[in-house]
Amino acid sequence: MNLEFSFFTPNQHSLVESSTFAASDFVIRDVNLQDLDSIAEILADSFHSRTGIMQWLYPVLRLGIYEDLRTRLRSKSPNQIGLVAVIPSLKDASGNEYVAGTIEMAMRSCFGRRSSGSLYISNLAVSKTFRRQGVADKLLKACDLKALEWGFKEIELHVLDNNYPARQLYQKNGFQLQENEPDWILQFLNQPQKLLLRKSLANLNNR
Template sequence: MNKINTKLALKYRFFHPCQQQPINPACWQFQIRTATPADLISVSQIIAESFHSQQGIWGWAFPLLRLGIYEDLRHRMASPPSRHICLVAFEATTGAVNHLVGSVELGVRYSDSWSQIGMGFPYLSNLAVHPQYRRHGVASGLLTSCEKISRDWGFEDLYLHVLENNHQARQLYFKLGYRVHKVESNWNKFFLKRSSQMLLHKHLSTDFTI
């Protein structure tokens, strides 16, 4: 069972990625806890690998993008809003060295730019899973933990963004009960040929069978 605890996970190193080994689903387990400042390097690496390519013409910019993610995380952890949390998933298999395999952030946002959303609402961001550990329930576990925290904060709704062309992520969110609230178009879609963002919403009082 997933648990939010305060154990410290082993950090990834920016320039020394972990060795890739096949995962045996029968014996592999993970747990979830609140992130600590000591996790920043690992979380930054996982997010960067999930959202930015190290290959191609822009591969040279990957270390700079990763550093920017690190600094943003460090700033939020140093002075977090009253309702903000970063969760990390770490490998907890017996006999293995614990290390981070995924992360997510949850906070309360205040905005009047999205129609039909109240003054304050929980918003999920930076959901990322290490490539080696995808499709093993890590993302679902992180999402479920965020939903529980949102309920504990007194909310019944949760929002997040996903790119319209990110079909794998959309499939996961729809499976977990998220629905399209709004498709946001902007000039980047036309001039830079970037995908539109979809604002998804889930009513947390509704139970879904996975």
């Protein structure tokens, strides 16, 4: 198992931090094994806090994410894909392409059954360095094209009701509220609820 982290040299890090890229600079491709360290860091940083007790749990959470990613990559099933956005001209200290963002899409499983009409998007995350540069839009559009290639008519995803930037992003990309899925435990704990959003690909298929 290789759990070494890949880092930029100081000059590379400064260059990336101070640069702004156009959406056209990012290339979308399938995930490979060399991407997993970067993806695990992006997901952990996007969805987990590093403050308080979480700063001690963060490495464990990150390792768990890495192992989940590796398992999915090695046991890839039909109609399942992981994508990354990279800038081919940027390399880290190990010579790997620098991952700017990631997304996954697969057939949605519901009580052990798989829906035949829609795909489910998860783990959309963009490195803080590359946010507001069109990376998320480009990843979502890549999923649209892949879903059409596979012959699917709809894409679904969940978003928390208090995550307004994400809701705006999905609305801009054609997702509409399908239903509120109340979780009574979360309501009792005064936690945000999950919203199910759905996008029809019918118009895209007619272009």
